[in-house]
Amino acid sequence: MANLVSVERASLALGTTQVLDAVSLGVAGGDRIGVVGRNGGGKTTLLRVIAGSREVDDGRVARTTGLRTGVLTQDDTLDPAARVRDVVLGGLAEHEWAAVPRVRDVLTGLLGGLDAPVVGGLDAPVGPLSGGERRRVALAALLVDGPDLLLLDEPTNHLDVEGVAWLAEHLAGVHARPDTALVVITHDRWFLDAVATRTWEVESGGVHQYEGGYAAFVLAKAERERMAGVVADRRDNLLRKELAWLRRGPPARTSKPKFRIDAANALIADEPEPRDDVELMRFASTRLGKDVVDLLDATLTVGDRTLVERFTWRLGPGDRVGLVGVNGAGKSTLLRALAGEVPLAAGKRRVGVTVRVAFLTQEVRELDAWAGRRVIQAVEAVRSTVRLGRKELSASQLAQRLGFTGPRQQTRVGDLSGGERRRLQLTRLLMDEPNVLLLDEPTNDLDIETLTSLEDVLDGWAGTLVVVSHDRYLLERVCSRQLALLGDGRLRDLPGGVEEYLRLRHGMVESGRGARDLPAADAPAPDDGSEATGPSPAQVREARKAMARVERQLSRLAEREQRIHAAMADAATDHQRVADLNRELREVAGEREGLELEWLEAAEVDG
Known part of the structure; x- marks a missing residue:
């Protein structure tokens, strides 16, 4: 396919930062490209260069004549006086757009359709809409317009799990044509895997290009870094020799050839600065007793609206729970009720004696009180030193290891980006060594590298974890159980995970029923003391034993799968070895599928 946009040796500096350094790339018809990289690394700037809204300092950017480009920015540019209909449909009459399946699909997928509008309907004014609703409207307008080149900057922000799944299906299906790109x-890894056929990583002024989505990107990057490590090892050996030679003293050096001295000095001078890595360490957690947090026969309300009615939730030690649901169903409010920040309308909240709760809120407003203070002061306010493993680190050393290096520690908290604020507050919470961690949308504004570090921390988290997130990859990666709020006043168990949640929501939309009309089998049995026909206590005990056995087997399979992936990265250039490992990986996947089915059958008995 011919390139729609060609970028040739483009360079661009913003202030003292070289954002693009002689970058060459192209966007061809049929391409679906995912762009990843650190916050502040130049991703948005690259998108603006491709769109033509930002000129480069050097190089050339060429576009196909007559190319129609649509851009979704992170800035809100909608006219508050306009109606939703004007923004999304322009001047199209109803009989014109209603006959186009693609337009109807967009209206249903993003705006809820005409029967269940999520933004107040097509005639609603834009002004009173929330930030998330305005972003849905802007995205819907772009997809209805159907440009040749679609440039989207964080389109999944403010979308729930269902919305992200719809958008991925639409972009990979309806929008994908050989003449569009x-x-x-x-930063949504699941979305990246579902949509992208190529991945660009923006890093240190360059753009590394990979075939495939997130999974292929991770494997390819591992191989690139392995090869770079081999080169670095050789360089380190040469550096050690040259340093030893130079340090033999000035008298000895005077007898050395000048070209040799110059070459050694040049080699040392060219040694790059240590990389500014984001590192979220494994902090200790205070030991939990048998009881953690129980919500007993609880009812939760907001104003006159009942969010959840007469439910019982016993949160146990070591539980790892992901909470999903439609926007406005009350996920954040339920998290606040667990934390004790929101009173129950009825029922009782019971907390274990040793429980220490840390709550990462969605808005991170806790840092507002520190807006005028320095980053280092916000860290020292929790603790001046912290022990990690066998080492004791000062607050300054800790901040440096978390990406706040040098002068960045003196930055005012109010001047930090959204991702930096979230990372700083999470660090402050973990430094206090809690044993119950409540996270409300922890992935907002975080880049993929920071997300990976966060997941590494949560993997080793010894306490109890509850996560509210629309990031499907995170939920499936760190949580062993999912619960759902569908707006029907009940808290539903999801043995099938996010896929089961999407099936429930799809069934509700297809049938036109509310959540209350779903079959009772989809919901967990109420804890009201009433008798019900079901499995005997002996059958329940056997089912729980089977579930524990299967969970151990699944854990061993996961470790085996990790070893296979690592072996594939090491053998990336050996095609026969990769093929053998791939067959072994498929066997593991088949075995896991059988075990998961066995677990689900046992879970049905356990209830």
Whole structure:
């Protein structure tokens, strides 16, 4: 396919930062490109260069004549006086757009359709809409317009799990044509895998290009870094020799050839600065007793609206729970009720004696009180030193290891980006060594590298974890159980995970029923003391034993799968070895599928 946009040796500096350094790339018809990289690394700037809204300092950017480009920015540019209909449909009459399946699909997928509008309907004014609703309207307008080149900057922000799944299906299906292209900046790994056929990583002024989505990107990057490590090892050996030679003293050096001295000095001078890595360490957690947090026969309300009615939730030690649901169903409010920040309308909240709760809120407003203070002061306010493993680190050393290096520690908290604020507050919470961690949308504004570090921390978290997130990859990665709020006043168990949640929501939309009309089998049995026909206590005990056995087997399979992936990265250039490992990986996947089915059958007995 011919390139729609060609970028040739483009360079661009913003202030003292070289954002693009002689970058060459192209966007061809049929491309679906995911752009990843660190926050502040230049992803949005690259998108603006491709769109033509930002000129480069050097190089050339060429576009196909007559190319229609649509851009979703992170800035809100909608006219508050306009109606939703004007923004999304322009001047199209109803009989014109209603006959186009693609337009009807967009209206249903993003705006809830005409029967269940999520933004107040097509005639609603834009002004009173929330930030998330306005972003849905802007995205809907772009997809209805159907440009040749679609450039999206974080389109999944403010979308729930269901919305992200719909958008991925639409972009990979309806929008994908040989004469159109998509470039999307995203930190949502599941979305990246579902949509992208190529991945660009923006790093240190360059753009590394990979075939495939997130999974292929991770494997390819591992191989690139392995090869770079081999080169670095050789360089280190040469550096050690040259340093030893130079340090033999000035008298000895005077007898050395000048070209040799110059070459050694040049080699040392060219040694790059240590990389500014984001590192979220494994902090200790205070030991939990048998009881953690129980919500007993609880009812939770907001104003006159009942969010959840007469439910019982016993949160146990070591539980790892992901909470999903439609926007406005009350997920954040339920998290606040667990934390004790929101009173129950009825029922009782019971907390264990040793429980220490840390709550990462969605807005991170806790840092507002520190807006005028320095980053280092916000860290020292929790603790001046912290022990990690066998080492004791000062607050300054800790901040440096978390990406706040040098002068960045003196930055005012109010001047930090959204991702930096979230990372800083999470660090402050973990430094206090809690044993119950409540996270409300922890992935907002975080880049993929920071997300990976966060997941590494949560993997080793010894306490109890509850996560509210629309990031499907995170939920499936760190949580062993999912619960759902569908707006029907009940808290539903999801043995099938996010896929089961999407099936429930799809069934509700297809049938036109409310959540209360779903079959009772989809919901957990109420804890009201009433008798019900079901499995005997002996059958329940056997089912729980089977579930524990299967969970151990699944854990061993996961470790085996990790070893296979690592072996594939090491053998990336040996095609026969990769093929053998791939067959072994498929066997593991088949075995896991059988075990998961066995677990689900036992879970049905356990209730």
